[in-house]
Amino acid sequence: MSDDTDEVLAEVGPRLRRIRKERGATLAGLSETTGISVSTLSRLESGLRRPSLELLLPIARAHQVPLDELVGTPPVSDPRVRSEPIQRHGRTYWPLTRQPGGLQAFKVLVPQRQEEPDLRTHEGYEWLYVMSGRLRLVLAEHDVVLATGEAVEFDTRVPHWFGSTGEGPAEFLSLFGPQGERMHVRAKPRRA
Numbered sequence: 422m423s424d425d426t427d428e429v430l431a432e433v434g435p436r437l438r439r440i441r442k443e444r445g446a447t448l449a450g451l452s453e454t455t456g457i458s459v460s461t462l463s464r465l466e467s468g469l470r471r472p473s474l475e476l477l478l479p480i481a482r483a484h485q486v487p488l489d490e491l492v493g494t495p496p497v498s499d500p501r502v503r504s505e506p507i508q509r510h511g512r513t514y515w516p517l518t519r520q521p522g523g524l525q526a527f528k529v530l531v532p533q534r535q536e537e538p539d540l541r542t543h544e545g546y547e548w549l550y551v552m553s554g555r556l557r558l559v560l561a562e563h564d565v566v567l568a569t570g571e572a573v574e575f576d577t578r579v580p581h582w583f584g585s586t587g588e589g590p591a592e593f594l595s596l597f598g599p600q601g602e603r604m605h606v607r608a609k610p611r612r613a
Contacts, residue, residue, distance in 0.1 A: 432493055433477075434468040440484055440491065441466070455479035517594075527595045531556065535587040540580035547597050548574040549583065554591030558583045567593075 441451060448466075452459045457476060464470035472492075481488045504516040511534070517526035531554075538559045549556070550572045558565050559582045560575055566586055567573060575581060577597075585591060 429493060430471060431468060433472045433491060434466045436491060436493060437462075437472075437480065438466040440486065444484060446484075451480070451483060454483040522599070524596060524598045527597070528552075529593055529595055531583075531585050531591045531593075533587065533589045534585050536584055538582040538584070540582045542580050543577050545577040545597055545599055546574070547577050547581075547595060548572065549596075550594045552592045552594060554589050555586045556583055556591040556593055557586045 441448075448459045448462050451457075451462055455462075457479060461470060461476065462480075465472055465476060470476075477488060477491050481491050484491075502517055502519055504519075507514045507516070511532060513530040515528040517528060518524065538557075540559060549558070549567070551567045551569050553569055555569075556567045558567055558573060560573075561579050561581075565573075
């Protein structure tokens with residue numbers, strides 16, 4: 422078991438005792454209500470017996486509390502991602518995910534400049550959404566300019582490049598996943 426699991430389980434006994442006493446229940450009374458012996462209840466409260474669902478469910482019912490109140494839920498850390506921008510190839514990247522591997526999200530700023538496309542390939546799948554400006558995408562034989570609000574998705578094993586149109590900066594979101602992970606955008610079809 423992990424240290425986190427052991428820590429959570431170690432807190433169950435004192436929590437069971439506190440909840441029982443807050444409700445003015447005795448071990449004998451709780452035993453009668455749950456069908457769990459006084460000895461087992463006492464060992465649970467003192468931490469001498471590991472709690473199991475078979476024991477915790479009837480106790481939760483008897484006290485009329487949700488199971489997570491008996492077990493306790495780990496505190497949720499601040500979910501905001503605070504990362505420093507990364508400068509690479511004249512672009513600024515803000516990582517929007519904390520965990521390495523798997524799906525990665527970035528906000529990217531491409532400055533205004535004229536540049537020759539340098540098509541590359543690599544494993545993965547990418548999704549781009551233009552937040553502001555215009556972004557040029559070269560994907561195999563396709564050379565397109567994406568405007569604010571447009572999105573694309575593509576297999577990165579296809580030769581590709583994206584960058585400035587030379588008309589101004591572009592800001593976009595990029596989601597990149599290892600091979601096999603695909604992001605899908607569901608949108609209403611345009612009316613003719």
